[in-house]
Amino acid sequence: MSHPLFRIENLEVAVEGKKVLNGVNLTVNRGEVHAIMGRNGTGKTTLAYTLMGHPKYEVLAGRIILDGEDITALSPEERAQKRLFLAFQYPVAIPGVSVASFLRASIKAVRGAEVPPAQVRARIKEELKRLDVPESFMTRSLNEGFSGGEKKRLETLQLRLLEPKMAVLDETDSGLDIDALRVVSENLQTFRGPERGMLVITHYQRMLNYIKPDVVHVFGSGRILESGGADLALKLEEKGYDWVEGA
Amino acid sequence: MKELILFKTTEGLQPSDATIGTIARAGESCDWFHEVSRGNSVSEIDIGAEGGATLNAVVFQNVPAGENALIRIRVGVKADSTVRLTVVQNGASKAEIEILSDSSAANARFELRALQNAKERQNFVIRANSVHSVPHTSSDMQVWCAARGESRSVFSGLIDIREGARQTEAFQKNRNLILSDRATVDSFPKLLIANDDVKCAHGSSTSTLDPEQTAYLRSRGISRSEAEEMLVRGFLRQALDGIRDTRCRNGLLQSLSILEEEWS
Numbered sequence: 001m002s003h004p005l006f007r008i009e010n011l012e013v014a015v016e017g018k019k020v021l022n023g024v025n026l027t028v029n030r031g032e033v034h035a036i037m038g039r040n041g042t043g044k045t046t047l048a049y050t051l052m053g054h055p056k057y058e059v060l061a062g063r064i065i066l067d068g069e070d071i072t073a074l075s076p077e078e079r080a081q082k083r084l085f086l087a088f089q090y091p092v093a094i095p096g097v098s099v100a101s102f103l104r105a106s107i108k109a110v111r112g113a114e115v116p117p118a119q120v121r122a123r124i125k126e127e128l129k130r131l132d133v134p135e136s137f138m139t140r141s142l143n144e145g146f147s148g149g150e151k152k153r154l155e156t157l158q159l160r161l162l163e164p165k166m167a168v169l170d171e172t173d174s175g176l177d178i179d180a181l182r183v184v185s186e187n188l189q190t191f192r193g194p195e196r197g198m199l200v201i202t203h204y205q206r207m208l209n210y211i212k213p214d215v216v217h218v219f220g221s222g223r224i225l226e227s228g229g230a231d232l233a234l235k236l237e238e239k240g241y242d243w244v245e246g247a
Numbered sequence: 248m249k250e251l252i253l254f255k256t257t258e259g260l261q262p263s264d265a266t267i268g269t270i271a272r273a274g275e276s277c278d279w280f281h282e283v284s285r286g287n288s289v290s291e292i293d294i295g296a297e298g299g300a301t302l303n304a305v306v307f308q309n310v311p312a313g314e315n316a317l318i319r320i321r322v323g324v325k326a327d328s329t330v331r332l333t334v335v336q337n338g339a340s341k342a343e344i345e346i347l348s349d350s351s352a353a354n355a356r357f358e359l360r361a362l363q364n365a366k367e368r369q370n371f372v373i374r375a376n377s378v379h380s381v382p383h384t385s386s387d388m389q390v391w392c393a394a395r396g397e398s399r400s401v402f403s404g405l406i407d408i409r410e411g412a413r414q415t416e417a418f419q420k421n422r423n424l425i426l427s428d429r430a431t432v433d434s435f436p437k438l439l440i441a442n443d444d445v446k447c448a449h450g451s452s453t454s455t456l457d458p459e460q461t462a463y464l465r466s467r468g469i470s471r472s473e474a475e476e477m478l479v480r481g482f483l484r485q486a487l488d489g490i491r492d493t494r495c496r497n498g499l500l501q502s503l504s505i506l507e508e509e510w511s
Binding site: 138 | 459460463464465478480485488507508
């Protein structure tokens with residue numbers, strides 16, 4: 001396979017009539033982890049939602065290509081079924097829908113009926129242990145009354161269960177204490193693989209201590225302003241964003 | 248806005264054979280379930296708790312389609328006692344449930360959880376009055392309604408706090424989910440307070456499905472139609488969370504086709 005795993009081409013996006021993304025270009029090859037860093041309000045979350053096909057975001061121009069296939073016009077569920085995953089920064093609460101029934105429904109939808117229920121249950125139990133989450137979690141309503149850390153653990157659990165080719169993590173490190181950050185980051189790190197890609201959106205270097213990025217991008221004014229290696233994140237931590245934006 | 252009255256008289260409805268119900272006494276904790284399945288009838292139900300008892304009661308209106316039902320529930324709550332009543336409207340073409348709760352001694356508590364699962368051309372009314380006539384009583388009424396098809400649903404709630412009923416705490420909330428542009432929901436949460444020393448709140452919300460919730464489920468590969476059904480089932484289930492008897496709760500969830508597969 002000669003084509004890259006994931007490619008964003010000249011993406012321009014509007015939200016409620018206001019243009020937010022102004023031509024984003026990015027290529028993630030198999031096995032690579034890319035980080036996007038940038039100030040608040042520069043369009044990072046808009047990019048994440050657009051990649052997943054959230055109906056509120058209108059693509060004005062450009063293409064999103066997953067494993068050689070143009071997915072720009074696909075629905076969110078079709079993108080998920082093609083193994084694209086978004087870990088939400090603020091996952092919504094859904095009262096009355098248990099975590100267990102939600103996970104069963106999503107595993108069935110993404111991985112098809114080929115996974116026997118007993119195998120699904122065993123796999124979920126194994127992942128709960130890895131993430132240090134009690135089994136009682138499964139009977140609670142989805143994200144309802146969850147702490148920030150519990151929400152992020154559940155997003156990480158879903159990522160591991162759904163086994164995407166390409167994962168976009170939107171500030172998965174926000175709202176985590178030091179221990180939770182370590183557990184979540186280690187589980188994300190071990191998810192890395194030669195056939196998978198990750199796009200990590202973050203404000204801080206701390207998560208990148210665990211998930212070492214191959215490429216770091218600086219985001220500003222709805223586009224990528226600068227790209228570099230892992231040392232770029234350290235430079236941003238030290239110098240802030242002014243030097244990039246002023247360049 | 249004029250409130251809908253389904254049965255101005257009981258003409259055409261068969262009177263109740265006898266009043267049914269139960270009273271929990273002296274420190275007991277009782278579970279009581281009653282299904283109204285006979286159509287074109289009036290049901291008279293008396294329930295209560297006294298002497299520090301707790302009664303968990305469920306009334307399930309599951310009359311066959313095309314028939315009507317009028318259900319009158321009187322709730323008496325005495326000193327140091329609690330009545331938790333769950334009411335579900337599911338069957339019938341036209342059904343009205345009237346609930347009158349009287350908290351008439353100190354530390355009496357009344358909790359109502361009600362669900363109207365309205366579809367097709369059903370007409371449902373729940374009228375719930377919680378009367379507080381002495382000091383130090385409390386009540387909490389929460390009513391959910393999911394409205395599909397061309398259904399019409401009404402909730403009319405009244406917290407009635409009498410002059411001497413100091414230190415009353417009383418709340419009511421009505422949540423409505425509109426699932427069709429031809430369905431109608433009317434909500435009348437009311438307060439009648441003849442006393443300054445009380446804590447009260449009432450509220451009503453009416454909405455369609457939350458697009459952010461739908462988008463979240465779809466991002467996990469779940470189709471739009473399945474995601475919407477999941478959200479509706481979740482909404483309906485919340486009203487039944489208060490039922491502590493698991494068998495009873497699961498039986499009701501099964502009847503409404505919203506029972507989730509167990510996790511074990």
